[in-house]
Amino acid sequence: xxKIIYNIWYVWKKELKAVAADSAVLxxxxxxxxxxxxxxxxxxxxxxxxxxxxxxxxxDNSYESRAFIxxxxxxxxxxxxxxxxxxxxxxxxxxxxxxxxxxxxPADFSHRPINGEQAxxxxxxxxxxxxxxxxxxxxxxxxxxxxxxxxxxxxxPYASPVRQEQTVAPVQMTEVKLFNPQSGYATFIIPAILILxxxxxxxxxxxxxxxxxxxxxxxxxMLPFNVHYEHPFPVVMGKALAYLPIYAFVAIxxxxxxxxxxxxxxxxxxxxFFLFILPFLLxxxxxxxxxxxxxxxxETPFLIFVFTxxxxxxxxxxxxxxxxxxxxxxxxxxxxxxTYGIEGYVKINSLGATFGEVSREFNSLWVLxxxxxxxxxxxxxxxxxxxxxxxxxxx
Amino acid sequence: xxxxxxxKREIRQxxxxxxxxxxxxxxxxxxxxxxADLFKGxxxxxxxxxxxxxDNTSVxxxxxxxxxxxxxxxxxxxxxxxxxxRKAMQEGKIYGIFLIPAHFQRDASSGKEPVLSFxxxxxxxxxxxxxxxxxxLQAALANGAVQRALLQAKGMTEPQLSARLNPVAVxxxxxxxxxxxYAIYLSNILMPAFISMFAMFTLVxxxxxELKRGTACExxxxxxxxxxxxxxxxxxxxxxxxxxxxxxxxxxxYRFLHFPLNSGFFPMFLAMFLLIAASQGFAxxxxxxxxxxxxxxxxxxxxxxxxxxxxxxxxxxRSMPEPMQWFANLFPMRHYFLLxxxxxxxxxxxxxxxxxxxxxxIFILLPVLVLSRLKAQxxxxxxLS
Numbered sequence: 001x002x003k004i005i006y007n008i009w010y011v012w013k014k015e016l017k018a019v020a021a022d023s024a025v026l027x028x029x030x031x032x033x034x035x036x037x038x039x040x041x042x043x044x045x046x047x048x049x050x051x052x053x054x055x056x057x058x059x060d061n062s063y064e065s066r067a068f069i070x071x072x073x074x075x076x077x078x079x080x081x082x083x084x085x086x087x088x089x090x091x092x093x094x095x096x097x098x099x100x101x102x103x104x105x106p107a108d109f110s111h112r113p114i115n116g117e118q119a120x121x122x123x124x125x126x127x128x129x130x131x132x133x134x135x136x137x138x139x140x141x142x143x144x145x146x147x148x149x150x151x152x153x154x155x156x157p158y159a160s161p162v163r164q165e166q167t168v169a170p171v172q173m174t175e176v177k178l179f180n181p182q183s184g185y186a187t188f189i190i191p192a193i194l195i196l197x198x199x200x201x202x203x204x205x206x207x208x209x210x211x212x213x214x215x216x217x218x219x220x221x222m223l224p225f226n227v228h229y230e231h232p233f234p235v236v237m238g239k240a241l242a243y244l245p246i247y248a249f250v251a252i253x254x255x256x257x258x259x260x261x262x263x264x265x266x267x268x269x270x271x272x273f274f275l276f277i278l279p280f281l282l283x284x285x286x287x288x289x290x291x292x293x294x295x296x297x298x299e300t301p302f303l304i305f306v307f308t309x310x311x312x313x314x315x316x317x318x319x320x321x322x323x324x325x326x327x328x329x330x331x332x333x334x335x336x337x338x339t340y341g342i343e344g345y346v347k348i349n350s351l352g353a354t355f356g357e358v359s360r361e362f363n364s365l366w367v368l369x370x371x372x373x374x375x376x377x378x379x380x381x382x383x384x385x386x387x388x389x390x391x392x393x394x395x
Numbered sequence: 396x397x398x399x400x401x402x403k404r405e406i407r408q409x410x411x412x413x414x415x416x417x418x419x420x421x422x423x424x425x426x427x428x429x430x431a432d433l434f435k436g437x438x439x440x441x442x443x444x445x446x447x448x449x450d451n452t453s454v455x456x457x458x459x460x461x462x463x464x465x466x467x468x469x470x471x472x473x474x475x476x477x478x479x480x481r482k483a484m485q486e487g488k489i490y491g492i493f494l495i496p497a498h499f500q501r502d503a504s505s506g507k508e509p510v511l512s513f514x515x516x517x518x519x520x521x522x523x524x525x526x527x528x529x530x531x532l533q534a535a536l537a538n539g540a541v542q543r544a545l546l547q548a549k550g551m552t553e554p555q556l557s558a559r560l561n562p563v564a565v566x567x568x569x570x571x572x573x574x575x576x577y578a579i580y581l582s583n584i585l586m587p588a589f590i591s592m593f594a595m596f597t598l599v600x601x602x603x604x605e606l607k608r609g610t611a612c613e614x615x616x617x618x619x620x621x622x623x624x625x626x627x628x629x630x631x632x633x634x635x636x637x638x639x640x641x642x643x644x645x646x647x648x649y650r651f652l653h654f655p656l657n658s659g660f661f662p663m664f665l666a667m668f669l670l671i672a673a674s675q676g677f678a679x680x681x682x683x684x685x686x687x688x689x690x691x692x693x694x695x696x697x698x699x700x701x702x703x704x705x706x707x708x709x710x711x712x713r714s715m716p717e718p719m720q721w722f723a724n725l726f727p728m729r730h731y732f733l734l735x736x737x738x739x740x741x742x743x744x745x746x747x748x749x750x751x752x753x754x755x756x757i758f759i760l761l762p763v764l765v766l767s768r769l770k771a772q773x774x775x776x777x778x779l780s
């Protein structure tokens with residue numbers, strides 16, 4: 001027992017020294033988690049799309065059409081930068097990317113309601129970005145509903161004001177965005193990015209340690225050959241205990257300091273969150289140790305891990321609704337700590353779920369922790385045996 | 396002749412190790428197929444919502460039914476009260492709540508203006524906004540149904556009615572993506588971004604291997620000590636291989652998935668060709684700048700990952716902070732995205748896109764700046780080994 005603890009301590013010390021001495025590993029463990037979250041949050045810090053430049057083609061040129069344009073231009077999402085004589089001119093501006101939408105008001109716009117007919121406006125949107133389209137459309141429909149209400153009221157000249165209001169809108173509606181009320185882009189995407197940064201930086205860092213070991217070890221093995229590394233348990237534990245404190249600091253930076261810097265939503269209980277993040281960190285650490293066996297060289301982690309961030313983001317259920325992901329991909333996503341990490345973190349942090357409400361994710365992360373610990377244990381066990389046999393051959 | 400020798404040598408080296416097969420073919424193609432499969436519906440449908448029906452009359456039940464009939468919404472839960480529904484939302488089981496108040500039917504018919512409420516969760520921005528759209532439409536329809544009953548009683552005809560219910564209509568023309576398909580707008584950029592990433596990695600890694608294994612000496616000797624030949628032989632070989640993967644990507648997007656290709660094939664093929672070459676140009680610049688191969692790989696990884704955000708296909712570059720708007724131009728994927736919008740999506744004349752084509756061309760020329768440094772690196776390796 002004493003020997004095991006001593007060996008764990010020995011491996012732990014060696015591992016910390018190795019991390020501190022290797023600038024590549026430090027880049028992944030420290031620089032990347034420090035820098036990436038700040039950069040990403042900065043990119044999305046405006047949260048939404050404002051003042052999308054557009055052109056109008058007003059063929060009616062009446063009091064009503066001008067009122068429509070004025071109201072539209074007053075919306076936060078819209079900025080009328082050009083008034084064009086015809087669609088050809090407007091289309092050219094669209095091609096030059098000076099505008100992203102065209103509003104065309106036909107010549108009969110102000111006459112039709114007088115005759116009891118429906119008035120139309122046409123909105124043309126460049127579909128290179130869906131957020132621009134959404135901003136323009138929402139502003140235009142709000143203006144149309146508002147003007148429509150006025151037309152409806154004018155159609156009921158003899159009714160009392162109360163009766164008018166009832167006829168125009170017999171049912172009232174309220175819309176509430178319960179969470180992320182301003183539909184902020186950063187508020188939505190950053191939590192997922194933060195979780196992924198932790199998992200991916202561990203994959204890269206631990207992979208580099210393993211690859212470097214193989215590169216430099218004369219038996220092309222991931223372990224030095226000495227008495228402290230004879231059994232897999234102290235090796236796995238020693239390494240994990242070396243990474244854990246580093247990532248405890250990283251987690252504080254990523255989940256407390258960065259969101260504070262940019263004033264991101266944090267409605268969850270802090271301690272619920274820290275309790276939840278522990279199995280996530282452990283699962284990531286053992287996951288990274290397991291996958292590090294794929295790294296045959298110091299550079300390999302870049303080549304095989306970096307690209308996975310994007311698919312992982314999409315199967316986590318944050319960018320693409322989980323109900324629209326085919327079942328086999330959902331099942332596949334369950335082997336990655338990031339999937340549960342993102343789910344649980346978003347629920348606690350953005351939806352204010354209590355600890356009990358994320359117990360499914362919490363327990364799953366412990367299951368993953370145990371599973372990857374076992375895998376890492378078995379792989380190191382095999383590695384130690386291979387190392388022994390190679391050494392015997394040399395002798 | 397040196398060039399052909401180097402190219403032959405490069406093919407042998409690439410064929411020799413599995414990691415190259417992984418980067419040039421397996422990983423990008425897996426990503427293509429993954430996203431093609433994930434987005435196969437185009438737009439998410441049947442998003443789960445809850446209804447809290449406190450009225451429970453024929454009118455409220457018919458409202459519920461017609462909301463369920465919308466393609467993008469599926470009622471998976473009928474909650475007794477709001478708290479229950481909110482809990483389900485916090486647990487991520489539903490993306491929206493539609494609340495019908497008590498006495499809804501009675502109040503609506505007696506002119507007491509009952510209030511329908513709908514709640515969405517924009518922490519999941521895509522389902523949140525899709526459901527918001529459906530619920531808003533549903534509430535407007537509810538309004539219309541009551542109004543319709545009131546007005547029909549006054550003897551109005553159908554066209555008069557629609558003019559009365561909705562006097563000002565917005566006709567929407569989403570240019571070249573009338574289906575509002577998310578698949579189109581995501582896949583067109585996600586897939587090429589992987590090619591750009593792996594083109595950078597492969598070039599930097601393969602040069603690193605030459606240095607690490609001490610074969611840079613042989614490489615330079617076979618190039619007759621011309622750095623231009625050495626780099627061109629390696630780069631062109633990899634470019635041609637990636638062009639096969641790239642063409643597969645274009646064929647998948649425009650032929651099998653039938654995404655809009657309003658420019659014809661050539662402008663996008665040219666864009667793909669330039670994207671790969673530009674990524675390689677950027678990669679070589681990094682190899683030249685950083686003495687250590689790992690740092691060059693790191694910066695390429697940074698560029699590749701940032702490309703997914705900064706190319707602006709999900710969040711417009713125009714809405715980013717100003718330094719980022721400028722910074723975005725340093726990414727080949729940004730220019731590829733602009734070319735895609737102009738050419739494949741909108742099919743506008745190529746002369747409007749010249750600046751993006753030229754920008755990619757400039758990336759290809761970047762290695763010229765560091766040729767002497769590159770040569771020094773390779774030659775130093777010769778002496779060391």
